[in-house]
Amino acid sequence: MDSAPLQSPQPKLFPSIIERLAALEYSQRTEESYIQWIKRFITFHGKRHPREMGSEEIEAYLNHLATDKKVSASTQSQAKSALLFLYKEVLQHALPAMENLIKVKADKRLPVVLTKHEVQAVLSRLDGSMWLMVSLLYGSGLRVMECLRLRIADIDFDRLELLVRDTNGYKNRITLLPASLVEPLKAHLQEVALLHEEDLAKGFGEASLPAGLAKKYPEDGKTFTWQYVFPSSKLSVDQRSGAVYRHHADEKTVQRAVKKVAKQADINKEVTPNTLRHSFATHLLQGGQDVQTVQALLGHADVSTTMIYTQVVNTGGRGVASPLDVI
Known part of the structure; x- marks a missing residue:
């Protein structure tokens, strides 16, 4: 023992x-x-x-x-x-192997995916920054927290790219920025810039920096470049340092909004923000995009994780048209 x-x-x-x-x-x-x-x-x-x-x-x-x-x-x-x-x-205490551990098996259910019509029904019931956030979940294949953690510096309008930062900075990836979101996003950032200027005028205006940068460039937290694309409506106090930051928006507001509009649109599926990401992957595959490219955009370490979306694409007789539908 x-x-x-x-x-x-x-x-x-x-x-x-x-x-x-x-x-x-x-x-x-x-x-x-x-x-x-x-x-x-x-x-x-x-x-x-x-x-x-x-x-x-x-x-x-x-x-x-x-x-x-x-x-x-x-x-x-x-x-x-x-x-x-x-x-x-x-505690710096080496533990022996847990030989009697009961491991929970991963759920192998297929992800919930929306049709393109259902995606449009969801987006058409949103507006403002919420519409923009949910549009990025679907249009760029972002997880909800990846979307909320986006910084101004992560957007490349010229190359139509987004830099998605890993929490610890080790597995950053590049995904696409939909061309249709360029102008709405630029207009949104003008509002973010005004909020940032107001914060600076009050002696605040600092955002917590990604891992590693705070030590190298401690003053960069007050630059517009490192502000969150979707800032919180309230300032908050960091529990570690006591510093006052403008953090990113709350994920729960996105979750509630997506669930609400899905219900309004009479979509009889369990719809969450991640459903938009699943739909992004599935629709790319349905459009003929190769699995490896979709894997890179999603940031999956193993292609087998991405392959589950091919099962979604192939549902309904494995993608084969019924003879009844072609007579």
Whole structure:
């Protein structure tokens, strides 16, 4: 059993976790998620200190998530990553293999995809910045958080490209910018520029910089180039530094808006922002685009992930026309 206490006194647990996450330049979103999983793990085991526990307790908790909570594979994986981070990076405790871990199998259901008519029905019921955001989800194949994290610097109007930054800056990719969105996007950025000027006049106007840049160019956070394309309507205080930032818009507002207009359009499918991304991939394949290009635009590490959209394209008799329809 791997539950012997670790030696030597250590600083308080959660400040140490936050300090280590910051040192490794994890995003604030990841920080919040990891802390919540660690708290749930500790509570599950009667509020025992992690130093008194080890791989058996981690395994028991992850199995609880799988069998009792019926979580998804991605949720269990996230919980596991948080706990492994705790023991490896914070407690500096090597864990033996978890041989009795019950792994949740990934859901192999086909993604929900809209027809082009349904996409138009969704977009026609939106306006302003929300219309622009959802248009980018479909027109550029962005995940909702990728869209919200776009910076002014990430837009190349001349090349019709968007730079999609990985949270930690390691797997950036280039995707397309629809030509039809160039003028609406430029008009939107004029409004963002006015908001930024107002913030600067009040002594604010700073956006948190991507990982690594804050140390190199600490003053760049106040430049227009590094502002978010879709800024929040409110200023916020960074929990780590205490600095006042203009963060990006809230993903929940996009989720609610997409769900609302899909219902208004009488679309009898479970529509989320990611449904627009799925539709982007499927419609490109239906139009004859090769899988490797779609893979690159979506940022999939493995082409097998992209191949699931070929199954969507081939549904309905595997893409074969019924003889009844051609007589």
